[in-house]
Amino acid sequence: MPAGTRLIAPCGMNCGICLAYLRKERKCPGCHGEDTNKSASCIKCIIRNCEIIKQSQSGFCFECIKYPCKRLQQLDKRYRTKYSMSMIENLEFIKGNGLSAFVERENERWRCQKCGGIICVHRGYCFHCGQRPN
Ligand SMILES: [Zn+2]
Numbered sequence: 001m002p003a004g005t006r007l008i009a010p011c012g013m014n015c016g017i018c019l020a021y022l023r024k025e026r027k028c029p030g031c032h033g034e035d036t037n038k039s040a041s042c043i044k045c046i047i048r049n050c051e052i053i054k055q056s057q058s059g060f061c062f063e064c065i066k067y068p069c070k071r072l073q074q075l076d077k078r079y080r081t082k083y084s085m086s087m088i089e090n091l092e093f094i095k096g097n098g099l100s101a102f103v104e105r106e107n108e109r110w111r112c113q114k115c116g117g118i119i120c121v122h123r124g125y126c127f128h129c130g131q132r133p134n
Contacts, residue, residue: 004016004103004106004107005099005100005103006030006032006033007021007030007032008090008094008099008102008103008106009030009031009032009047009048010031010047010048010050010053010059010060010061011047011048011061011072011075011087011091012060012061012087012088012089012090012091012094013031013075013079013087013090014090014106014110014121015028015030015031015032016030016106016110016118017106017110017118017119017120017121018030018120018121018122019120019121019122019123020037020038020039020042022118022120022127028042031045031048046071047061047069047071047072047075050064052064052065052066058094058099060091060094060095061087061091062091062092062094062095067091068088068091072087072088073088075087076088079121083121083122083124085121090102093105112126112128112129112131112133113131113133113134114126114129114131115128115129115131116128117129117131119133
């Protein structure tokens with residue numbers, strides 16, 4: 001697996017830009033990582049625990065017969081509204097272009113123009129220097 005791809009959750013979320021992953025204390029290792037420091041909502045997440053996804057080849061929701069299921073649609077709507085990011089759009093990109101291309105696009109999309117740090121999707125600014133994207 002190329003670097004960074006392990007941080008992409010089945011729902012299309014890039015755990016690398018999540019506040020829980022970026023924070024210094026009680027860092028979450030991401031959806032695919034161990035449960036230590038993971039939020040309760042992520043541990044009991046229907047998508048993460050979905051048997052269909054676990055048995056699928058790619059491990060992503062677009063392979064599912066129920067795609068996009070209600071839970072994914074809710075999640076997608078919340079993120080589009082609150083954080084200007086779409087899980088379903090991410091999934092469609094992965095489906096069409098592959099995971100490595102997606103990770104590359106993500107690295108570019110969330111890179112701080114000022115210091116090269118990572119823009120946190122939840123905070124909306126660079127976790128390293130505080131710069132907001134233009
Ligand atoms: Zn920065």
